[in-house]
Amino acid sequence: MSIEELESIAQAMVAPGKGIIAIDESTATIKKRFDSVGVPNTEENRRAYREMLLTTPRLGEHISGAILYDETIRQATKAGVPFTKIMLDAGVLPGIKVDLGAKPLAGFPGELVTEGLDGLRERLAEYAKLGAKFAKWRAVITIGDDTPSGTCIEANSHALARYAALCQEAGIVPMVEPEVLMDGVHDLDVSYEVTEATLRSLFGALYEQNVLLEGTILKASMVIPGKDCPDQVDVEDVAEATVRCLKAAVPASLPGIVFLSGGQSDEQATAHLNAMNQMGPHPWPLSFSYGRAMQSAALTLWAKDMQANFAEAQKTVALRAKQNGLAALGQWKK
């Protein structure tokens, strides 16, 4: 795999008007989503649900890639067609979550560090054979009275950078995701400060580990007040603070930035992305890599009647993809 190939995959991930659907929930996380709509968390239900999402007609119109979980990348449709073939035929790049989850950081109560570097070279080689073109590693930064610590930010940045270097060695584009959580009472300014410090640390670590930025995608959290902050702000304020923060901390050579939805409503996630793009042009395309904000409507419909609502659920996936695709161009209208 050449440098040019990594660059062209990264650019395809953020092609104009396109973004990513994150369907890489671990078995424990999809259980929470299934529990909320009364679906038993069996392997067959997980497979059937992902089949519904991935076989959405014309998914590739507004979706450039989908992030899968280890179990999902090995699965196939009921008719036996591998999901990765369905995706390639639809023009949707297969991505794979490769971290093994955020675990308590010893010595730092309430903080997390993401694990999964041991054996990662071998796992990436296998995922490349299975068809993965990009990967994801999510670090979690928690805002509290005394957090995040510099140690937590640095430990996570170091792991993200080592992961990214291993991905590029395997010919896989790393998506680096340092998620600053929306949980808490912190205001917009605190979210800005923590996000900027996290991004500065991350890009320093990527530089130290010789990661090629031109073959890397940032998955960022928006600069937004905590869910329980009494001082909520307008869409334009979130958009302005997020763009300002990214401009302060993210090198212009990065091919693109995609956002997680992180607990925002579907409409909020779309409106924020749209407002940011209306403030452009920016040094990088700004697009989406939403999980919940792409899937929640579809999950609710599908759970009510998996057979009868199959096509209706797919229509909501297509609609959310279209709306977020328009928001990636700054052309969405409420």
Ligand code: 13P
């Ligand atoms: P949400 O959009 O639901 O936050 O999920 C995106 C994701 O992949 C988090 O790692």
